[in-house]
Amino acid sequence: MSKTYRDPIQTRIERPQRLAAVVRTGLLDTPPEPSLDQLTALAAQRLGVPATFISLVDRDRDFYKSHFGFGEPLNSVRQLEGRTFCHYAIGSDQPLVIDDTTRDPVYRDVPTVTTLGVRSYLGVPLVMEDGEVIGSFCAIDFEPRHWRSEDVATMVELAQATMREIRLRVGQAEG
Structure with missing residues (x-):
């Protein structure tokens, strides 16, 4: 009897407690908010990068609650399906730092390397008080x-x- 291979990244993404934490934020499929947009704009300015974003990692997609520097159609759609760097970033409570995506055997096959031209990535996990990682705050070049x-x-x-900001919204929704 052979064991079925289970992708550890997908297993982490699909953890019911993590997905419940994402939903609990109440932020999926909501419009942009000025307070979060100010943070992504500030990140782009301070780091001198073309794009920054706040990603919530749902079961089958990354939803971009805020972003700075996205072109169309990503600017309007505000989500990507399939494997992204954010899926790797939520695997730890430490920042994911990739200087050159094309030189790293783990990351060079992430679709956005070819579809969007992402060559470097910096993502910081967004961790709820219960320890669940709901997404990441990211910069790309x-x-x-x-x-x-x-x-x-x-x-x-x-x-x-x-x-x-997220905890404030969750607290207001629960209170």
Whole structure:
């Protein structure tokens, strides 16, 4: 009797407790919000990158609650289906730092490397108080880039500000 291979990334994405935490935020399929858009704009400015975003990782898609620098159609659609870097980023409570996506055997086959031209990625997990990772605060560049420790620190700080905003909304919805 052979064992069926189960993709560990997909298993992590589909954990019922994690998915419930994503839904509990009440943010899926909601319009952009100025307070979060200010954070993604600030991240792009501080890091000097073309695109930043706040991603909520649902079962079959990444929903972009906020973004800065997306072109069409992603600007309007605000979601991607299939494997993304955010799926890898939610696997830890530490930032995922990729200087050159095409040189890394794990990440070079992520579809957005070819479809969007993503060459470098920095993603900080968004962690709820119960420890569930709901998504990530991300920056990308279309060129290889060495992410400095200051870049990572800035993104961690902005991810923490994002989580304060999300917790405020969850608290208001529950109260």
